[in-house]
Amino acid sequence: MSTPTIVVVGHGMVGQRFLEALAERGVTARARVVVLAEEPRPAYDRVRLTSYFSGRTPDELTLLEPDFLARHGVELRLGDPVEAIDRAARTVTSRAGHTVGYDTLVLATGSYPFVPPVPGRDATGCFVYRTVEDLLAIEAYAKTAGTGAVVGGGLLGLEAAGALKGLGLDTHIVEFAPRLMPVQIDEGGGAALLRTIESMGLTVHTGVGTHEVTTDAEGAVNGMALSDGSVLATDLVVFSAGIRPQDGPARDAGLAVGERGGIVVDEWCRTSDPAVFAIGECARTADGRVYGLVAPGYEMATTVAAVLAGERGPGFTGADQSAKLKLLGVDVASFGDAHGATPGCLDVVYANSPAGVYKKLVVDPDGTLLGGVLVGDADAYGTLRPLTGSVPPVPAERLVLPADAGAPAALGPDALPDDAVICSCHNVSKGAIAACATLPEVRARTKAGTGCGSCVKVIGHLLPTARGDQGLCGCFPYTRAELYEIVRTLRVTSYATLLDSHGREPARGGDGCEICKPAVASVIASLAPALGVSGYVLDGEQAALQDTNDHFLANIQRNGSYSIVPRVPGGEITPEKLIVIGEVARDFGLYTKITGGQRIDLFGARVDQLPLIWTRLVDAGFESGHAYGKSLRTVKSCVGRTWCRYGVQDSVRMAIDLELRYRGLRAPHKLKSAVSGCARECAEARGKDFGVIATANGWNLYVGGNGGADPRHADLLARDLSDAELVRLIDRFLMFYIRTAERLERTAAWLERIEGGLDHVRDVVVHDSLGLCAELERLMAAHVAGYRDEWAETINDPERLSRFVSFVNAPDAPDPSVRFVPERDQVKPDLTFLTLTTREEANAG
DSSP, X not given: OOOOEEEEEOOSHXXXXXXXXXXXXXXXXXXEEEEEOSSSSOXXXXXXXXXXXXXXXXXXXXXSOTTXXXXXXXXXXXXXOEEEEETTTTEEEETTSOEXXXXXXXXXXXXXXXXXXXXXXXXXXXXXXXXHHHHHHHHHHHTTOSXXXXXXXXXXXXXXXXXXXXXXXXXXXXXXXXXXXXXXXXXXHXXXXXXXXXXXXXXXXXXXXXXXXXXXXXXXXXXXXXXXXXXXXXXXEEEOSOEEEOOHHXXXXXXXXXXXSOEXXXXXXXXXXXXXXXXXXXXXXXXXXXXXXXXHHHHHHHHHHHHHTTOXXXXXXXXXXOEEEEETTEEEEEEESTTOOSTTOEEEEEEETTTTEEEEEEEOTXXXXXXXXXXXXXXXXXXXXXXXXXXXXXXXXXXXXXXXGSOOOOOOGGGSOTTOEEETXXXXXXXXXXXXXXXXXXXXXXXXXXXXXXXXXXXXXXXXXXXXXXSSSSSOSSOHHHHHHHHHHHTOOOXXXXXXXXXXXXXXXXXXXXXXXXXXXXXXXXXXXXXXXXXOTTSGGGGGGOOHHXXXXXXXXXXXXXXXXXXXXXXXXXXXXXXXXXXXXXXXTOEEEEOTTSOXXXXXXXXXXXXXXXXXXXXXXXXXXXXXXXXXXXXXEOOGGGTOTTOOSOHHHHHHHHHHHHTTOBOSSOEEEEEESSTTOTTOGGGSSEEEEEETTEEEEEEXXXXXXXXXXXXXXXXXXXXXXXXXXXXXXXXXXXXXXXXXXXXXXXXXXXXXXXXXHHHHHTSOTTSOHHHHHHHHHHHHHHOOOHHHHHHTOHHHHTTOOSOTTOTTOOOTTOOEEEETTEEEEOOOOOOOOOHHHHHHO
């Protein structure tokens, strides 16, 4: 019996998925598989194509494992597309003249970009945005251009606009529809997206078409004439006005095609010829649609592979077109009946226009979730999409409210049934993901998270830490405390080295996750002086590991502005320094507020203003108060015996000494302290991570206190200490906490969790039961000696300063979306609060 031959035409994402599905079913072991591809490179991740402009190389985009072809005996011919199909002879002929016979032919030819038939569309400087080669050509031409225009405001058009902006061009978007992304989002979502994109410095023209591309004497683009009569000067044009099925060879071979294109197939993706199948964007499926998303293409690929393997699956009759993307840095998602086409449906809408946030859920009268649109904040997409078609456990309005607008629903993966589809690209359920231990294992076993990537956050919640695994996350089998010991003893100075040497096997060589990256960054920063490396958190690899606030050494606020808290040790400040703070607040238009930690918080700074403000403060003798970091925040104090008739010790001096000693100390969580000058406890020291209360004989040291939502009184660790004894015990306590606590664990929770509790901690830090005290003291001494003010380090280094801009391509341009309105002789963010409407109310209005 001769070996059957399967010929695959096309090697894009869907073509490669088909090959993998054949291999998984053992078909490649009993059939010859030949692939003829048009592009000069093997399959690559077209979904992440734009990441090329942020540093990812074409080789890094590849979807083809190095030994896949050899391991499965697949023959791949690149740059040689099929131009003719002879169905009677069952052969295909390539452009190079190669003829290959087939028993089964699978067409995975994809699509081609639609270019409107306007004069000048073929001029020098006109491009499409579809392949790596397209991007390379755009990148080269942009070096001599100053302005670029994108025709099309859909998914790919906005990505193209982001690419032109990143290349330094003044960028325009021309969209014929009245709003951006008209297929995916509604009018409200389009308006929110428009405001955000325009605030980035891009110019958007909606409701107009391209009438003509004009050229200069050499035939190069110099402008565009629009349908409203206006003229747009531009040096480069990118057409991204949609796609069309690549069905030419099939049409020429007499296969049935749709009136508007697309190779007609049945539920098994079989064409009008039983020996020929079509999958992906070239196919018009059984429901009459041509799908332009990768997930339906993958499902078709799996369907055909199952047919060829002799399996009888459910077939392909349609697919979910939900999508979540990050376009120009803006999260955009739509799912289900996003446009509210279901008769009698209702809309529940939350809109915060200045913040660029728009959320709409479509429900039917009984509360069933039908679909939704999320713009600016799409974190809930991973949970909401699987709930589509069911009644959520809480009312819809609670699902769109932000956290600070009244108890939002804490819906997580636990609210989903095991059969809920988490990864729509590969049709992977919650149950299948929960059976894995790590994200790399999930990707290897199920392929979930390897498509568009929108499911990765939900996958992370389903992995080991929620099921008893003691590892920090899916990347490391060790706890934070164990990783601290590894870093300290082996003197590991980089996250990548730690992951490759001590990560879980499937995670090695990867990028890690959002749990372990900041946790390891904190460990390395706390040990930096002892390791002999820079403790500056924005140097080199460390910069990419930090949490949001640490990225700009300031606290981000709800309207995108930042707050600044200069250090005021012990709460003591001179009139001259008070005047400087007042002048800075006045000159930069900042809102001022005295904090509970006896500091002055300055709100409302744009990111580009931060170094200017820091310079004024540093010149006056201030430094960073580290209000943004998981580190020591404040040591507050009462006035003590210097002024108070009840005081028995100098609490202000002690508070200043402690704050200056422990400033900048990176820890698993924030640290707060206070010193009270007598037992009346005016500084509230027993509500702090470490608190000091004066006695007639010295100082009492309390540890493990906590305020906030879950308050806890601190416990007495030692009494009647001298100044030197007090400092020595605090040194030991803090370094033991940093050494043994878990990620984001305050001292209160740590003290209750650690085996033996307070008694064990007392034995270790007071009685040196483990023989660690000398080492703990050395580590603290290294920290004190190595301390550098992060603000001063930044403003004195031009390279470090370069990150503090609102727009990379326009570093001098402020962010126009950060706006304020007056209130009580100061300012507050200009925010629109909650808007809840139903479709019936909107129509009535």
